[in-house]
Amino acid sequence: MEWKTDYDVIIIWAWSAGYPAGMYCSRYKIKNLIIGWLPGGALGTSHKVENWPGVISAPGGEIMEDFKKHAEESWSEILTEMVTKLEKHNNHFHIVTSSGKELSAKKVILATGNNYRHLWAPWEDDFLGKWVSYCATCDGMFFKNRDIVMVGWWNTAITEALYLADICNKVYIVHRSEKLRAENTWIDKAHKRDNIEFVLNEEVEEITGKMFVEEIKLKSWKSLKADGIFIAIGTIPNVDLVSEMHLDKDAEWCLVVDKRQETSLKWLYAAGDVTTNSNKFRQTIMSAAEWCLTANSIHEDLLMEEH
Numbered sequence: 338m339e340w341k342t343d344y345d346v347i348i349i350w351a352w353s354a355g356y357p358a359g360m361y362c363s364r365y366k367i368k369n370l371i372i373g374w375l376p377g378g379a380l381g382t383s384h385k386v387e388n389w390p391g392v393i394s395a396p397g398g399e400i401m402e403d404f405k406k407h408a409e410e411s412w413s414e415i416l417t418e419m420v421t422k423l424e425k426h427n428n429h430f431h432i433v434t435s436s437g438k439e440l441s442a443k444k445v446i447l448a449t450g451n452n453y454r455h456l457w458a459p460w461e462d463d464f465l466g467k468w469v470s471y472c473a474t475c476d477g478m479f480f481k482n483r484d485i486v487m488v489g490w491w492n493t494a495i496t497e498a499l500y501l502a503d504i505c506n507k508v509y510i511v512h513r514s515e516k517l518r519a520e521n522t523w524i525d526k527a528h529k530r531d532n533i534e535f536v537l538n539e540e541v542e543e544i545t546g547k548m549f550v551e552e553i554k555l556k557s558w559k560s561l562k563a564d565g566i567f568i569a570i571g572t573i574p575n576v577d578l579v580s581e582m583h584l585d586k587d588a589e590w591c592l593v594v595d596k597r598q599e600t601s602l603k604w605l606y607a608a609g610d611v612t613t614n615s616n617k618f619r620q621t622i623m624s625a626a627e628w629c630l631t632a633n634s635i636h637e638d639l640l641m642e643e644h
């Protein structure tokens with residue numbers, strides 16, 4: 338296949354935000370290329386998704402494959418490669434890929450997502466998808482009337498523990514020191530719940546279970562019987578590719594975008610988990626709103642430039 342080199346829009350990284358952004362751009366007849374390398378995106382790692390409208394229950398990978406098909410059917414071009422360089426010169430973006438292709442575009446959408454911070458304990462990978470989870474909104478309902486452990490000390494950990502306490506039988510909040518960094522309002526609410534127990538000055542040593550999580554062994558002599566463990570110790574946005582561009586970022590390194598999804602660099606847009614938008618409520622449906630808005634903003638900008 339002969340590659341074109343000049344596009345209206347290049348979308349960097351596929352999946353939750355990237356493929357649908359391409360699909361929307363195609364519907365506006367905006368010449369777009371989606372560059373995607375790693376399979377599945379964040380949702381692709383989820384073995385069951387039950388909150389994507391219209392799909393009662395399906396593996397995340399299956400939903401992502403449908404996103405891909407939809408983009409292909411909409412005539413988005415898709416290139417399975419890495420992007421090794423992104424620069425802006427003379428009002429044009431220049432992109433170099435891992436095989437050395439040199440591409441250019443009037444506009445770029447970054448849909449690079451983010452990664453959940455891991456504890457990097459050996460057991461974490463062993464039980465990934467077997468009820469080590471990083472997202473209570475995504476997986477909480479699978480623990481109805483069960484006992485779970487939450488690891489974390491910021492607002493996310495405590496608010497997610499409160500959410501899980503409405504669903505689960507028992508929630509243990511484990512933190513390695515006595516001091517939590519969440520707002521006192523959240524901590525007070527958690528203390529008032531009969532089924533939340535704080536296990537402070539403790540660390541998770543090991544997880545055991547035949548197939549799935551069954552028991553959490555702590556650094557002291559204690560161990561907790563639990564069917565799952567949630568880790569809520571923060572996220573790391575994937576912004577390496579634009580590290581030289583000095584874009585505006587917030588304290589957590591998310592890209593600051595305006596209401597039209599444009600970053601602090603003109604014609605560089607971002608959508609999905611990598612941005613500050615959607616109140617950082619990191620769900621596919623929120624990325625959906627952002628990809629749609631981004632394509633619409635680009636369409637408006639291109640029209641303005643033509644006239």
Ligand SMILES: Cc1cc2nc3c(=O)[nH]c(=O)nc-3n(C[C@H](O)[C@H](O)[C@H](O)COP(=O)(O)OP(=O)(O)OC[C@H]3O[C@@H](n4cnc5c(N)ncnc54)[C@H](O)[C@@H]3O)c2cc1C
Nearest residue numbers: 350353354378379380383449450475575609610619620621
């Ligand atoms: C285990 C899990 C379960 C989830 N369950 C649900 C759920 O049930 N419902 C829901 O709505 N949401 C769920 N989410 C959240 C949802 O997946 C995200 O909000 C959504 O995928 C964000 O989309 P995105 O396009 O911004 O990022 P992503 O889908 O993560 O896509 C970004 C892509 O860019 C790639 N990338 C980034 N940097 C590079 C690089 N340098 N080189 C190559 N590739 C790169 C990433 O690998 C990834 O493939 C879940 C998340 C996880 C982790």
